[in-house]
Amino acid sequence: MPVRPEESRCPFxxxxxxxxxxxxxxxxxxxxxxxxxxxxxxxxxxxxxxxGSAEHAYVVVDHASVxxxxxxxxxxxxxxAAPAWFREQTVxxxxxxxxxxxxxxxxxxxxxxxxxxxAFLPRRMELLRPRVQEITDDLIDAFPETGExxxxxxxxxxxxxxxxxxxxxxxxxxRDRFLDWGRVLSQDPSQEGEAALxxxxxxxxxxxxxxxxxxxxxxxxxxxxxxxxxxxxxEDDMFTDEELVSTAIFLVxxxxxxxxxxxxxxxxxxxxxxxxxxxxRTKPEFTDSxxxxxxxxxxxxxxxxxxxxxxxxxxGGHAVPEGSFVHLSVSAANRDxxxxxxxxxxxVTRSPNRHMTFGHGPHFYAGAPLAxxxxxxxxxxxxxxxxxxxCAVSPGTLSWVADxxxxxxxxxLPVRIAGKRPRAxxx
Numbered sequence: 001m002p003v004r005p006e007e008s009r010c011p012f013x014x015x016x017x018x019x020x021x022x023x024x025x026x027x028x029x030x031x032x033x034x035x036x037x038x039x040x041x042x043x044x045x046x047x048x049x050x051x052g053s054a055e056h057a058y059v060v061v062d063h064a065s066v067x068x069x070x071x072x073x074x075x076x077x078x079x080x081a082a083p084a085w086f087r088e089q090t091v092x093x094x095x096x097x098x099x100x101x102x103x104x105x106x107x108x109x110x111x112x113x114x115x116x117x118x119a120f121l122p123r124r125m126e127l128l129r130p131r132v133q134e135i136t137d138d139l140i141d142a143f144p145e146t147g148e149x150x151x152x153x154x155x156x157x158x159x160x161x162x163x164x165x166x167x168x169x170x171x172x173x174x175r176d177r178f179l180d181w182g183r184v185l186s187q188d189p190s191q192e193g194e195a196a197l198x199x200x201x202x203x204x205x206x207x208x209x210x211x212x213x214x215x216x217x218x219x220x221x222x223x224x225x226x227x228x229x230x231x232x233x234x235e236d237d238m239f240t241d242e243e244l245v246s247t248a249i250f251l252v253x254x255x256x257x258x259x260x261x262x263x264x265x266x267x268x269x270x271x272x273x274x275x276x277x278x279x280x281r282t283k284p285e286f287t288d289s290x291x292x293x294x295x296x297x298x299x300x301x302x303x304x305x306x307x308x309x310x311x312x313x314x315x316g317g318h319a320v321p322e323g324s325f326v327h328l329s330v331s332a333a334n335r336d337x338x339x340x341x342x343x344x345x346x347x348v349t350r351s352p353n354r355h356m357t358f359g360h361g362p363h364f365y366a367g368a369p370l371a372x373x374x375x376x377x378x379x380x381x382x383x384x385x386x387x388x389x390x391c392a393v394s395p396g397t398l399s400w401v402a403d404x405x406x407x408x409x410x411x412x413l414p415v416r417i418a419g420k421r422p423r424a425x426x427x
Contacts, residue, residue: 169224
């Protein structure tokens with residue numbers, strides 16, 4: 001029987017289905033345990049999501065099937081393969097994002113990805129490293145010496161936004177607008193009513209903003225990423241201005257939310273596992289493996305973006321009709337015991353770690369190098385300079401953001417500093 005997300009707000013008894021975890025808000029509900037019970041019954045299951053739609057939809061919950069589906073040519077990411085109502089609603093509410101590489105299959109996806117891939121070359125990442133370190137130290141310097149504060153507002157959210165502004169070459173003074181735009185455009189495009197109107201309003205604002213910025217870069221070239229993108233597009237004559245705008249806003253949204261959730265979810269996991277926190281604090285050489293474990297254990301992505309069956313196919317032994325939505329549960333794949341030993345154990349030394357948070361195959365997340373760079377610097381610096389961080393509230397009072405079924409992040413993370421911390425120039 002299909003799962004209706006609105007019915008999942010409280011724990012189920014008996015056969016408990018899995019749904020996008022943002023729809024599960026009842027305290028005490030464990031979406032990972034629910035996914036495990038579903039996975040024991042099979043890798044693919046019907047689900048009613050988007051809720052109430054007439055189309056078939058399926059959720060995939062095991063690692064092998066999710067990995068296979070990421071590269072299956074029978075599963076399309078284009079809007080034209082999606083049901084007409086979904087396609088029309090998406091274009092109507094956000095024409096900018098409708099021309100994004102996330103909604104394209106090869107060879108179109110390959111062409112658009114070339115534009116984005118220029119942004120994340122190793123040399124560019126290394127050039128950005130000092131600025132990321134400076135931003136991280138400045139934010140920690142601003143932490144209050146005593147009392148409670150929200151680590152998301154003070155650190156996890158502003159850090160990647162400041163970095164992406166520096167990366168693109170746009171004024172950080174516009175950060176509040178970017179945060180608002182990202183919040184709206186990252187919500188499910190299947191929403192109707194006021195939510196759809198708000199997406200349309202924000203879409204128009206974003207398009208106008210970046211169209212003006214790109215025109216400025218053409219008139220007065222600058223040595224920043226947007227300037228590079230404009231020059232590349234004009235020299236290659238391969239990309240439209242609409243695609244440039246779409247790429248710019250994609251970099252803002254993806255570059256901010258994924259990393260903010262990585263930092264927030266990672267700190268939360270450490271605070272709940274003090275022995276792992278102490279291990280990482282005393283042995284920073286495990287930072288890289290810790291980043292991968294943060295991404296696996298309580299990852300910043302709950303499920304993959306839009307996918308639709310382009311033809312009748314079989315996935316995980318289950319028949320999936322053409323036109324069906326295919327939801328790849330990344331969080332469920334990341335806890336599959338067939339791949340991960342003791343998958344519910346949080347271990348910052350875990351290796352290898354074949355998590356699926358950045359995807360797999362042609363659609364592997366292009367911004368992964370930047371997310372890892374920011375995460376490495378953020379955690380190394382935070383644990384060195386704020387060694388006595390602790391949660392300021394009962395864990396049962398905290399909840400997850402419910403504005404998207406794709407990303408996974410906390411609403412707030414109140415903390416306090418129990419002791420003095422060294423300044424930025426103290427090793």
